[in-house]
Amino acid sequence: MKTHYIQITLLALLLPVLVIAQSTKIGLAKNGTKLLVFPSEIDFTVLGDPYNFVEVPFDKKGSKYGNLIIGLQFSLSSNEQSASTNYSVITEEGTIYDFQLFLDPSADNSTIRIRPEMGTMSINGNPGKRTNLQQAIEMAEQNDSILPPKHYYKEHSPKKEDSDVQSYQGDQQPLTQELYESDKEEYIRRKCYYNQFNKGSIVRYFSRKDNIFLWLKEVYYDHDELYLLFRLDNEETIDYDVKLIRTSIGTNYRKSSSNQKTPFPADHRYKIPKRVKGNTSNHFFLVYDKFTLDKNKNLVVQLDEINGNRNITLEIDRNQINRPKKF
Structure with missing residues (x-):
């Protein structure tokens, strides 16, 4: 060297x-x-x-x-x-x-x-x-993360199992316009399920606390929804217990002491983890009705830990939100 x-x-x-x-x-x-x-x-x-x-x-x-x-x-x-x-x-x-x-x-x-x-x-x-072997190892680690056995896709909606997404033959069920119009929540749920392990094209967009990393992997657009794909990496030995994930729209005026945050909850949430074991990772989606940001605003994602101080705040600028990748 x-x-x-x-x-x-x-x-x-x-x-x-x-x-x-x-x-x-x-x-x-x-x-x-x-x-x-x-x-x-x-x-x-x-x-x-x-x-x-x-x-x-x-x-x-x-x-x-x-x-x-x-x-x-x-x-x-x-x-x-x-x-x-x-x-x-x-x-x-x-x-x-x-x-x-x-x-x-x-x-x-x-x-x-x-x-x-x-x-x-x-x-x-x-x-x-990454090599194919590295990607396979990473995928295996993601599958080993502790996740909720069922997931809310919208507040007050019934919980559903991921296994319901696949047919008895294990093939993907079609994401049709008819399904979107008749059951949008189910359409979004399947969309998240089929794409949860996408590699994503956004490079090095993350925030960290110690060796806990929150990555933004991709912003997708389909129909009238924005899909934000995240990965939470726990590179510590102690497990990371998630208290909550909240999002807001924040102003980012330079040299201003009056920047503010307005609550902006996701319309749908997919696989928000309860716990991420040490040295493992987890993918999850936040889905919003279509929106855009002006140059002085960010989408702020805040991740808080239960009984701990390893809290993470990730600010996502307008360039990521306003230029999503088409699903």
């Missing part, structure tokens, strides 16, 4: 940039080491500020996992009270991961497992590309 102390702007000029997303922020305390574990071997790294921030490579230490792990520290010799820098990691498969490092006295030293979807761009044109 090679380390280059150059600005990331120079790197961007040298590589064919195909996909760009905002960098992941990582806070570092003045003592301890934070480990990043990557899905494939590290080829080389770029650290913008080698004076206040320190890399701890493990590829020369004889471990078979050394090429997958990098350690990060804030320099003990630094007198800075506030510092930040860019940091990029390029893996052997050509995926580039961008991070923003900053001094955070309250940061813990928990290990962060980097997922392929967190890649900001790819030299070969496939950001965050």
Whole structure:
């Protein structure tokens, strides 16, 4: 593994940039080491500020996992009270991961497992590309998550089993216009069921608390409904118990102290989990009647934990809501 102390702007000029997303922020305390574990071997790294921030490579230490792990520290010799820098990691498969490092006295030293979807761009044109085996493993983990045995698809509607969606032959039942007109709730339920494990095309749109990640995977549009597909990743060892998921429309005026949130509940909810076991994932849908946002508003998704403080807030901007993918 090679380390280059150059600005990331120079790197961007040298590589064919195909996909760009905002960098992941990582806070570092003045003592301890934070480990990043990557899905494939590290080829080389770029650290913008080698004076206040320190890399701890493990590829020369004889471990078979050394090429997958990098350690990060804030320099003990630094007198800075506030510092930040860019940091990029390029893996052997050509995926580039961008991070923003900053001094955070309250940061813990928990290990962060980097997922392929967190890649900001790819030299070969496939950001965050996963092998078929990785996708199969991920699917198995999702199926093992603890979910409600039945699901509400609209408030006060009766609960139904997922098994009701499939015919006795196990084939998908057709999603017809007749079904939509006669039983819209059933149509939406089947639509969610058939598409709950879609990979999605939205790259690196997430919020996190410690190692709990809430990802927006896709925004779909069909008939008069918007379908928002999420994935909740629990990369901690302790289970994550969901207290509630609430959504609102929030204003995002810059430099304003009067930004407000207006409750905006989903019209249909599919597979909202009760509990996500440690080191597993869960997909779920929030479905809304068609709406759009102006440039000063976001859809705010808030996830709260039972008897815990690992609460997550994800703000979804108008570019995602107003440009859905057609089902």
